[in-house]
Amino acid sequence: MYDVQNIRADFPILSQQVNGKPLVYLDNGASAQKPNVVIDAINTAYAAEYANVHRGLHTLSTIATEKYEGVRAKIARFLNVPSEDSIILNSGTTEGINMVSYGWAAPRMQAGDEIILSIMEHHANIVPWHFLRERLGVVIKWVDVDSNGDLDSDAVLAAITPKTKLIAVTHMSNVLGTVIDVKAICACAKAKGVPVLIDGSQSAVHMPVDVTDIGADFYAITGHKLYGPSGSGAIYVAPERMAEMRPFLGGGDMIRDVTRNAVTYNDAPMKFEAGTPGIVQTIGLGVALDYMMDVGMDAIAAHEADLCAYARGRLDGLNWLNVQGQSATKGAIFSFTIDGAAHAHDISTVLDKKGVAVRAGTHCAMPLMEHMGVGATCRASFAMYNTREEVDVLIDALELCHDLFA
Ligand code: PLP
Numbered sequence: 161m162y163d164v165q166n167i168r169a170d171f172p173i174l175s176q177q178v179n180g181k182p183l184v185y186l187d188n189g190a191s192a193q194k195p196n197v198v199i200d201a202i203n204t205a206y207a208a209e210y211a212n213v214h215r216g217l218h219t220l221s222t223i224a225t226e227k228y229e230g231v232r233a234k235i236a237r238f239l240n241v242p243s244e245d246s247i248i249l250n251s252g253t254t255e256g257i258n259m260v261s262y263g264w265a266a267p268r269m270q271a272g273d274e275i276i277l278s279i280m281e282h283h284a285n286i287v288p289w290h291f292l293r294e295r296l297g298v299v300i301k302w303v304d305v306d307s308n309g310d311l312d313s314d315a316v317l318a319a320i321t322p323k324t325k326l327i328a329v330t331h332m333s334n335v336l337g338t339v340i341d342v343k344a345i346c347a348c349a350k351a352k353g354v355p356v357l358i359d360g361s362q363s364a365v366h367m368p369v370d371v372t373d374i375g376a377d378f379y380a381i382t383g384h385k386l387y388g389p390s391g392s393g394a395i396y397v398a399p400e401r402m403a404e405m406r407p408f409l410g411g412g413d414m415i416r417d418v419t420r421n422a423v424t425y426n427d428a429p430m431k432f433e434a435g436t437p438g439i440v441q442t443i444g445l446g447v448a449l450d451y452m453m454d455v456g457m458d459a460i461a462a463h464e465a466d467l468c469a470y471a472r473g474r475l476d477g478l479n480w481l482n483v484q485g486q487s488a489t490k491g492a493i494f495s496f497t498i499d500g501a502a503h504a505h506d507i508s509t510v511l512d513k514k515g516v517a518v519r520a521g522t523h524c525a526m527p528l529m530e531h532m533g534v535g536a537t538c539r540a541s542f543a544m545y546n547t548r549e550e551v552d553v554l555i556d557a558l559e560l561c562h563d564l565f566a
Pocket residue numbers: 189190251252253254255282284285330332333334359361362382383384524
């Protein structure tokens with residue numbers, strides 16, 4: 161039985177007051193809060209078990225290495241992929257996608273080759289492809305979303321031509337909350353020989369993700385949105401793609417031999433992990449994944465589905481509030497503007513005075529904002545610890561904004 165109050169008790173920050181009001185943290189899409197087990201694990205890692213990994217033969221280094229390396233298998237289990245060797249540890253999605261851009265795409269692409277993106281991508285899944293456009297003359301082909309915020313997977317597949325080298329799409333929009341049918345995209349793209357990269361930054365925290373079932377070539381996740389530390393993350397790379405990929409960063413740990421005139425590389429995935437990694441961050445991520453898997457991803461998804469339906473009903477009841485994106489697959493992310501009201505920043509400032517933390521701005525998704533014809537929105541994004549009562553506090557605070565600004 162899902163007990164949200166028990167879960168809340170695990171997250172110390174949630175019991176504090178902000179501006180004299182109980183904190184209502186609805187900025188989870190930007191970064192999620194951390195449970196005690198993660199905070200304690202970070203403390204223990206630094207206080208009692210800290211050393212560099214992979215290098216030393218001494219006891220502390222062995223403990224740190226075992227804990228750090230153990231996270232690879234946890235991520236493989238979390239994403240349901242058969243081998244931990246397909247998991248490259250990194251600092252988050254931004255690094256993961258840049259690695260694919262530099263290490264896999266750039267050596268294989270030339271002027272005129274095409275990459276298909278949806279219009280609702282985060283800048284982390286746009287700018288690395290702009291680099292290839294600028295440097296190599298690669299063409300970015302955009303697939304729009306409809307007025308509900310849905311991405312038609314047939315439209316993505318219809319955009320494929322003999323020059324298409326990659327499809328890169330988000331699993332869940334960080335602005336609209338739309339969940340994309342990535343499995344359908346992967347199945348058809350595979351039939352046409354086109355690899356697919358999926359940005360799982362938003363999805364992996366809300367639902368069970370089965371990368372084997374999806375059939376992705378690349379699947380990127382970021383630790384700080386998964387109740388883990390910032391500076392942690394990973395990318396799944398399918399074995400065929402791993403074999404094709406060149407190292408992105410050079411340095412210690414990713415080599416086998418270095419001489420004056422030559423270098424040979426370590427085996428994958430180490431070949432793609434140069435330098436001292438985010439040791440403690442990664443250990444913390446492993447604990448966060450254990451925490452989520454102990455609660456159960458199905459249970460988290462069910463709780464959030466209930467919360468999402470409740471929030472949707474209450475927000476739709478405000479006829480002066482414009483919620484962006486009404487997809488049937490919408491998850492618990494709501495971006496909105498208020499008719500005739502001040503800028504999203506002013507709305508979020510009023511909400512903050514009521515203890516409600518939301519994000520305001522363009523959400524690192526400028527092409528989508530332009531497509532929707534809005535300058536900036538507020539975004540309330542929910543997590544496993546949010547409650548219906550917190551939705552009510554949000555609604556009261558929005559009504560105050562309407563009274564003040566409209
Ligand atoms: N992709 C999406 C959909 C996101 O929401 C984010 C973060 O907001 C990112 C990528 C980038 O993640 P990070 O900054 O952790 O690398």
